[in-house]
Amino acid sequence: MELLYLCIKIFLGRLLDVTLSTMQTMYLVKGKRKLATIIGFIDVLIWFVVVKEALNTQMKSIWIALSYAGGYAAGTFTGSGLSKRLIRGTVSVQIITKNTNNNVISALKNSNYSASVVECKGVHEEDTNYMIYAQIENNKLANFKKLITDIDPAAFITITESKEILNGYFGK
Numbered sequence: 001m002e003l004l005y006l007c008i009k010i011f012l013g014r015l016l017d018v019t020l021s022t023m024q025t026m027y028l029v030k031g032k033r034k035l036a037t038i039i040g041f042i043d044v045l046i047w048f049v050v051v052k053e054a055l056n057t058q059m060k061s062i063w064i065a066l067s068y069a070g071g072y073a074a075g076t077f078t079g080s081g082l083s084k085r086l087i088r089g090t091v092s093v094q095i096i097t098k099n100t101n102n103n104v105i106s107a108l109k110n111s112n113y114s115a116s117v118v119e120c121k122g123v124h125e126e127d128t129n130y131m132i133y134a135q136i137e138n139n140k141l142a143n144f145k146k147l148i149t150d151i152d153p154a155a156f157i158t159i160t161e162s163k164e165i166l167n168g169y170f171g172k
Helices: 002-029 033-055 062-086 103-110 138-151
Strands: 090-097 116-120 129-137 156-162
Touching: 002 033, 002 062, 033 062, 090 138, 103 129, 103 138, 129 138, 138 156
Parallel strands: none
Antiparallel strands: 090 129, 090 156, 116 129
């Protein structure tokens, strides 16, 4: 029973510590240094206590190592999921579409998305394409992608994280 209690403590400690570590990394990427510093302090404090507990026990069992590794894996999963939900930001979306009727562009206007559009040609193509560039809040990205792919399933789409944006118009 003592081994089970120790394994649960180690698992939950690692779950919390790695969740915080993942969140700290995401806040650093977004430029939120003060919050990342506070989270990092708490993260390392928890990590220290958990490692001390795991290494100073007299019990010898593979379950201790499995609890430690399992907590790490679960913390990575949990932290990345929480980061996605809690940390707001924007992404840059570039779309190249062959949609010649401008249905994609019209759909973006009608849906109150703001974007810039440029006519372009591929190196090996004769037809005119449209390159659409938009900044989207990450919580609206799934709807944005669905809107585009419903109209043009063959649209070439690239998405990158935006660290900082100055000026511009983002729609309603």
